[in-house]
Amino acid sequence: MEEYPLDDLLITGTEINYLFICPTKLWYFAKGITMEQESEWVDLGKFLHERRYGNEEKEVQIGRVKIDFIRKGEIIEVHEVKKGKSMEKAHEMQALYYLYYLKRLGIEAKAVLHYPQLNETKEITLDGREREVEEAIQEVVRIKSLPAPPKPVKSKKCRKCAYYELCWV
Amino acid sequence: MRKRSKTILSDGTLFRRENTLYFQNAKMKKPKPLVVEGIYDIYIYGHVNITSQALHYLAQKGIAVHFFNHHGYYDGSFYPREKLHSGDLVIRQVEHYLNREKRLQLARLFVKGSALNMEKNLKRWKVADGFSGLLEELFRELEMAKKITEIMNVEARIRSEYYSRWDEHLPEDFKIVKRTRRPPENEMNALISFLNSRLYATIVSELYNTQLVPTVSYLHEPGERRFSLALDLSEIFKPIIADRIANRLVKQGTIRKEHFRGELNGVLLTKEGMRKVVEAYNDEMRKSVRHPNLKTNVTKQRLIRLEAYKLMRHFVGVGRYDPLVAWF
Ligand code: SF4
Numbered sequence: 001m002e003e004y005p006l007d008d009l010l011i012t013g014t015e016i017n018y019l020f021i022c023p024t025k026l027w028y029f030a031k032g033i034t035m036e037q038e039s040e041w042v043d044l045g046k047f048l049h050e051r052r053y054g055n056e057e058k059e060v061q062i063g064r065v066k067i068d069f070i071r072k073g074e075i076i077e078v079h080e081v082k083k084g085k086s087m088e089k090a091h092e093m094q095a096l097y098y099l100y101y102l103k104r105l106g107i108e109a110k111a112v113l114h115y116p117q118l119n120e121t122k123e124i125t126l127d128g129r130e131r132e133v134e135e136a137i138q139e140v141v142r143i144k145s146l147p148a149p150p151k152p153v154k155s156k157k158c159r160k161c162a163y164y165e166l167c168w169v
Numbered sequence: 170m171r172k173r174s175k176t177i178l179s180d181g182t183l184f185r186r187e188n189t190l191y192f193q194n195a196k197m198k199k200p201k202p203l204v205v206e207g208i209y210d211i212y213i214y215g216h217v218n219i220t221s222q223a224l225h226y227l228a229q230k231g232i233a234v235h236f237f238n239h240h241g242y243y244d245g246s247f248y249p250r251e252k253l254h255s256g257d258l259v260i261r262q263v264e265h266y267l268n269r270e271k272r273l274q275l276a277r278l279f280v281k282g283s284a285l286n287m288e289k290n291l292k293r294w295k296v297a298d299g300f301s302g303l304l305e306e307l308f309r310e311l312e313m314a315k316k317i318t319e320i321m322n323v324e325a326r327i328r329s330e331y332y333s334r335w336d337e338h339l340p341e342d343f344k345i346v347k348r349t350r351r352p353p354e355n356e357m358n359a360l361i362s363f364l365n366s367r368l369y370a371t372i373v374s375e376l377y378n379t380q381l382v383p384t385v386s387y388l389h390e391p392g393e394r395r396f397s398l399a400l401d402l403s404e405i406f407k408p409i410i411a412d413r414i415a416n417r418l419v420k421q422g423t424i425r426k427e428h429f430r431g432e433l434n435g436v437l438l439t440k441e442g443m444r445k446v447v448e449a450y451n452d453e454m455r456k457s458v459r460h461p462n463l464k465t466n467v468t469k470q471r472l473i474r475l476e477a478y479k480l481m482r483h484f485v486g487v488g489r490y491d492p493l494v495a496w497f
Contacts, residue, residue: 030253033380033481148486166482169462169475 004032015140016097025163028138035162040132076102076109085115092124093136099126100133172209174371174454175473176447178440180215185222205230210374212383214241214443221423235370235379239405240437241363245395261484262385273320275387275483275490277311279404280324281294282492286408287331289495294338296414303330320388324404335412342426343419359436360418360446364411365403367450372399372406375473381481402476409495410469414449425447457497 018026028034078098082091095111102109103126111124126133143150152158152167161167177183181194193200194215207228211234219234227234228249236244267272284304291297307323315318330347339345343357351361373396376383386397394400418424427440438446454470467475476493483490 028485031257031485032253033258033485034253034255076411151487165463165475169460169478 010099011137011140013094013097016136017090019136019140020093021087022157023143023150024152026143028163030144064140076107076110078111081114095124096129096133172207175208176212177217178214178444182218183223184220185226190223190226199398208232210371233374237366241366241443243366243369248377258380258484262382266485272387276317276320278358278400278490278492279388280311280320282494283404284327285494290408291334292413296334296338298334300334340419342415353435356436359438360415363438363446364415365407368406368411369399369403372402372473376477379477381477393433405492414453418449
């Protein structure tokens with residue numbers, strides 16, 4: 001089991017999430033150029049901290065996002081409630097990223113995404129997807145190290161994006 | 170609820186009781202509660218006592234408070250807790266100051282944008298008389314300028330050409346004649362100065378809501394005023410916000426001689442005059458225009474924020490800053 005905090009924890013779940021939404025957004029966010037209304041998911045570091053220091057809290061509420069951490073023996077379930085599926089890939093990769101890290105810390109876990117509006121849930125396990133996560137991490141590192149943000153590309157996502165004005169004014 | 174700016178013109182006390190902010194002046198029987206959730210920022214012109222609890226509360230809510238003296242001049246701001254700055258952006262902002270070429274480039278762009286907005290006004294007022302030709306010449310000088318002082322010099326000449334033309338269009342009682350400041354010696358100067366002060370404070374508020382460091386500036390020397398970047402940006406907005414409002418107020422007779430009083434050290438707006446000007450200013454800032462790039466309607470006030478975003482983009486190196494030239 002590795003010691004917490006891991007160096008790679010410099011990457012946050014949100015960054016992994018943004019990678020699959022838009023690299024420009026990721027770059028701005030990673031440089032601390034934020035536009036309010038961020039912070040999905042719980043910070044993994046915070047979770048681990050709480051866990052380490054024996055916080056048995058089963059539910060963490062951050063903004064409108066509710067996360068349950070339920071211990072079942074050694075299997076931990078990370079539950080996430082999501083509004084819609086339009087960012088499904090981003091949510092999934094973020095979940096995988098957490099599972100990947102928990103695993104490296106010697107904690108076995110699985111994630112469940114809830115889509116109450118669609119009356120659906122989706123279970124996510126790491127099984128064999130480590131490569132995918134590692135590639136994503138490398139890509140985040142690469143984008144963060146760029147001297148300037150990747151040129152924005154206009155897409156449907158832009159309209160709802162908090163960076164819309166910054167990119168397109 | 171859309172957040173709004175709150176202006177306090179009367180004397181009184183601002184205090185907090187439980188989780189409510191109250192204002193009380195001598196005329197009120199009961200203190201008036203202010204809904205903080207609906208307040209974007211506060212502008213104080215009267216003699217107002219503020220309790221430290223009230224300030225704590227305002228800081229918590231991220232509400233900036235701007236203070237003006239009884240001339241209507243900007244005194245300073247309560248700028249709650251510097252929001253999280255982006256280390257990366259700060260470095261780039263400073264780099265654009267330290268690198269002489271980069272600084273000159275930005276300084277020129279501020280002057281250029283300002284001049285083009287003046288030109289736009291003169292055309293609207295139909296007194297453009299040779300101004301455009303003159304600008305061409307002065308812009309050439311601007312390009313060649315190698316020092317900030319030279320740029321400032323060009324700026325001053327553009328401005329005086331602008332004022333002399335604008336003057337032709339103003340009613341006899343409201344000639345600018347010679348633009349004077351601190352203290353203004355005539356009505357129009359007092360009016361323009363009052364509006365410029367208010368605009369400056371608005372820009373400070375907008376900068377507060379970005380990651381830009383408001384103290385690092387390019388055309389103006391940092392330290393000239395605490396928030397010198399707001400001075401740079403106000404070059405762009407003075408003609409199209411402050412000057413236009415001033416012009417309209419006197420042309421339409423909303424502001425008349427009686428709204429001024431002479432004082433030992435100059436001409437000042439009366440309380441009633443200030444009230445009218447502030448009202449016109451707030452109305453103007455809430456007006457929206459269609460933004461050609463964003464394809465949405467944005468308020469005049471939002472244009473300031475957008476200008477800040479354009480600067481941020483310039484600093485991080487996606488495209489060059491292109492100052493706003495009014496299309497409206
Ligand atoms: S506005 Fe579009 S291009 Fe810009 S960060 Fe958002 S999604 Fe990316």
